[in-house]
Amino acid sequence: MHKKFFKSILIIIPFLIIIVAFSASKRANSIGVLDETYAFRAISPVQDDEYVDPSTCEFKWEEVKDAKKYRLVISEDEDLKKVVFDDFVEQSNKTVKGLKPATTYYWKITAILTDVKGKEKNMDNKDGIRMFKTGLNNVSDKEMTPQMIREKWNLTFEDDFDGDKIDDSKWSHCPEWERKDGFWSNEDAYLDGEGNLIIRVDERDGKYYSGAIRSMDKFEQKQGFFEIRCKLQTQEGFWGAFWLMSPTVAEVGDEGRDGTEIDIMESAYLKSSKICQALHWDGYEDDHKSDSNIPYIPYIYEGYHTFAVNWTEYEYVFYVDDQPTWITSAGGVSQVPAYLKITAEVGDWAGDIKNAKLPDYLVVDYVRVYQKPGNK
Structure with a gap:
């Protein structure tokens, strides 16, 4: 008797669980609490996307079945307090025009549905608030390669x-x-008569x-595209450099915007096949600040190579x-003109000059500067 009773209970329990779960789900949906299976995803711009076209930025997300509309919010802060766009959209995409270039933005998309009682309920997307950065003024700026610059921009300076x-x-x-552990000397910068500038160390x-x-x-x-083609040294203890200098670089108060030393190339890492690219601003005393990048480039100290910077407003x-x-x-981009420098300096940053077999040379094929049409 007892065995039959318990056996019956065991058979009934699973059915009771299913009925209760179904009732709870139905009740939840009737009050607007949406099941996780209904969650949707934001598509683009993707998280941490860079160089998004600020002039015409397209936002996309997965379509939600039965969504009445969507709310798209774009802000300059993660808390969505500096809102630049907040509107309702009926489809699953929206093109927004006129965002600021070189700016970080955050965006959120919310689906608006109607429950069985006719009351609107919000459903957030699975990805939450997403961050992206705009590039320069348009897609062509973003996609400009050095070769495109050479073909489309104005050549403002050239020396072969x-x-x-x-x-x-x-x-x-x-x-x-x-300079450092040596001296700059006029006789050590000259042309070889074969189309090269020679910067000698001796x-x-x-x-x-x-x-x-x-x-x-x-x-x-x-601003513009500044380029050198040259062959780096073969000995340690000194480095060649191609750099831009503003007369106002020593001014303090507006970071690098009032003048920045822009080191396009410093060849101080002969043994490790690296170069240095750097920025210096606020003078060279107590207020001095800098940032740098030291990329590893195999065989960079063999043969000729080009080194360049595209200096834009942003x-x-x-x-x-x-x-x-x-x-x-870094430092806030310089907004003042700069002149060109091609130099070599002796110093232990580049190794021990006593180990060098001198003379040695930085051999320069050409220097060219381009300016975007319309810029002055």
Whole structure:
């Protein structure tokens, strides 16, 4: 008798569980609590997306069955307090125009459904609030490669170093100052007569000398694409450099916006096949600040290579052999013109000069500068 009773109970219990679960689910939906299976996903822009076109940004998400509408919110802060767009959309995508370039945004999409009682209920997407960054003024800026720049932008400066004398309408020797563990010397910057600028490092009478030239008071430009093609040194103890300098770099108060030293290439890592790309601002004393990138590039100290920066209003994009190696806006991007410098300096940052077989050379094929049409 008891066995039959318990056996009957065991058979009935699973059916009771199913009935209770079904009733709970039905009741939950009747009051607007949506089952997890109804959750949907945001599609684009994806989390941490960069270089989103600010002029025409398309937002997409999964379509929710029976959704009456969707609410799209875009803000400049994660708490969604600095809202730049807040509107209802009937379809599962929305194109938003006129976002600011080079800006971080956060976006959230919510589906609006109606429960069985006709009351509206919100359903958040599975991904929550997403972050993305806009690029420059339009897609073409984002997609501009160095080759496209060379073809489409205005060539504002060019020196192929033909002839047998440095063009004094473009360059001057840097002052023959003591630099690090050596001295800049006029005689160590010259043309070889074969289409190359030679920046030589040598030892004379127990002292070390290196060449250095600059375009100060002859050519300067704010923003653009700055490029050098050169062959780096083979010996340690010194580094070659291609860099931009603003006369106002020592000013303090507006970070790098009032002048930044832009080091496009410093060849200080011969043994590890690396170079340095760097930014310096707020002078060189107590207020000095900097940021840098040291990419590893196999065989960079063999043969000729190109080193460049695309300096825009919002960021710097550094290249080696037309490949991007560093994108940064550290210090706030400089908004003042800069002139060109090609130099070499002796110092233990690059190893022990006593181990070097001198003379050694930085050999420069050309320097070119481009400016985006319409910029001044």
